[in-house]
Amino acid sequence: MxxxxxxxxxxxxxxxxxxxxxxxxxxxxxxxxxxxxxxxxxxxxxxxxxxxxxxxxxxxxxxxxxxxxxxxxxxxxxxxxxxxxxxxxxxxxxxxxxxxxxxxxxxxxxxxxxxxxxxxxxxxxxxxxxxxxxxxxxxxxxxxxxxxxxxxxxxxxxxxxCGVMAGLGAAMNTGNVGRGDSVAIIGCGGVGDGAVAGARLAGAAKIIAVDTDPRKLEWAKGFGATHFVNAREVDAVEAIKELTDGFGADVVIDAVGRPETWKQAFHARDLAGTVVLVGVPTPDMKIEMPLIDFFGHGGSLKSSWYGDCLPSRDFPMLVDLYQQGRLxxxxxxxxxxxxxxxxxxxxxxxxxxxxxxxxxx
Missing domain, CATH: 3.90.180.10 (Medium-chain alcohol dehydrogenases, catalytic domain)
Structure with missing residues (x-):
């Protein structure tokens, strides 16, 4: 009935x-x-x-x-x-x-x-x-x-x-963050902080949180971020490079999904690094860049759908980590x-x- x-x-x-x-x-x-x-x-x-x-x-x-x-x-x-x-x-x-x-x-x-x-x-x-x-x-x-x-x-x-899995998966699945990697996360709301937590679980050595809101940077610290960039006060790309010996991060995750933040992610990665777009853009947003910029960088440009998760595989594992006090x-x-x-x-x-x-x- x-x-x-x-x-x-x-x-x-x-x-x-x-x-x-x-x-x-x-x-x-x-x-x-x-x-x-x-x-x-x-x-x-x-x-x-x-x-x-x-x-x-x-x-x-x-x-x-x-x-x-x-x-x-x-x-x-x-x-x-x-x-x-x-x-x-x-x-x-x-x-x-x-x-x-x-x-x-x-x-x-x-x-x-x-x-x-x-x-x-x-x-x-x-x-x-x-x-x-x-x-x-x-x-x-x-x-x-x-x-x-x-x-x-x-x-x-x-x-x-949804959101927390999208962030965790952007780091662990799509970005394939590994032990000792440097990771920058642009945007530290629910999805971005999920990415911070995922990078920490994956063993990243340096986790750089980027936002314009000091409160959100403080939230990111609680999830495992090790370095912090207030993009309202400094150039985010230059700050990330300065924190990574001038090279850029191994993985940069755009958890905002705007043309300007994606460009920051692109230019803030190492030459053979990975950019992950997990923030959702609107249909009207466009990017214009010289094609030579793409040719001059190796690595990967990826979009992360739902953190590329497989619920039957990922949900029980992450809940177990939660129950163990590790997430x-x-x-x-x-x-x-x-x-x-x-x-x-x-x-x-x-x-x-x-x-x-x-x-x-």
Missing amino acids: AQEVSGVIARGKGLPVELTTIVIPDPGPGEAVVRVQACGVCHTDLHYREGGINDEFPFLLGHEAAGIVEQVGEGVTDLEPGDFVVLNWRAVCGSCRACKRGKPWYCFNTHNAAQPMTLKDGTALSPALGVGAFAEKTLVHSGQCTKVDPTARPAAVGLLG DLDAFVSEEIPLDGVEAAFEKMHKGEVLRSVVVF
């Missing part, structure tokens, strides 16, 4: 979000209903509200979530009611060209629930990143559920569902809020006052 629950939607571009009643259908083949315990407020949710992703309003927002499986549909064999899961938006298909080549983290045909969740009048909702977890319960594809240690704190581990996911949780606090959380995010506000049910 379909269930009615409370959820937060964006009804139109730029409009304040609404707390309303949504309808969750029984799970169909390959689907699962999850009772949400916690969901982070991510900048991507704000992009949805502002029409920066697409115009398929109304959106059911929220996607950085953890919860308990309540029901499973026909054919689901790897989940059962009572399982504690972190939700993800990369439920790999196993059959696309990326999956067949052994690179499922690039899966081009990821699974989502086939049935829509709706408003009471039958209006279909577009779930953010195929998840839609600013709700007491949500309907997802079973592949979007990754089982992890059930004793872990939902508000902390749910953040692996401080709790430090990403700036505040716990009720479901009706999402709009206020967007404002705090916009002002740079929080790493993550987390809705806790």
Whole structure:
């Protein structure tokens, strides 16, 4: 029987979000209903509200979530009611060209629930990143559920569902940071600090945090940054080079996603270094550079999609590191809020006052 629950939607571009009643259908083949315990407020949710992703309003927002499986549909064999899961938006298909080549983290045909969740009048909702977890319960594809240690704190581990995983993976997976490397991270919000933590886990010798906000540089220190550059006061490229014997960093991660920060990353890396773009640009942004600049540098220019993660591989491992005290996911949780606090959380995010506000049910 379909269930009615409370959820937060964006009804139109730029409009304040609404707390309303949504309808969750029984799970169909390959689907699962999850009772949400916690969901982070991510900048991507704000992009949805502002029409920066697409115009398929109304959106059911929220996607950085953890919860308990309540029901499973026909054919689901790897989940059962009572399982504690972190939700993800990369439920790999196993059959696309990326999956067949052994690179499922690039899966081009990821699974989502086939049935829509709706408003009471039958209006279909577009779930953010195929998840839609600013709700007491949500309907997802079973592949979007990754089982992890059930004793872990939902508000902390749910953040692996997007931003924190994107940052960790940008360093550990895409950037392939190794022991003794020098790493610079431009932008020290939730994703950037995830990259700082990932570089530390990977054994980087020098982790340079770059931001224009002293408060964010202080946050980065807590996650393992060893050196700090206030880009409002000094030239970031020159500062990074000065800290790396004039050569530039082995890996530079752009966690902002603007033309000017990408150019800083490009010029701040060593000649054979790696640039990783994990900050999400808007469609109108462009870069103009002399082609000779690209020819004159070796190394790699990479984009990091969701930290190039494979949830079934990465989530349990990272939760185990969290439980061992080696990855401080709790430090990403700036505040716990009720479901009706999402709009206020967007404002705090916009002002740079929080790493993550987390809705806790």
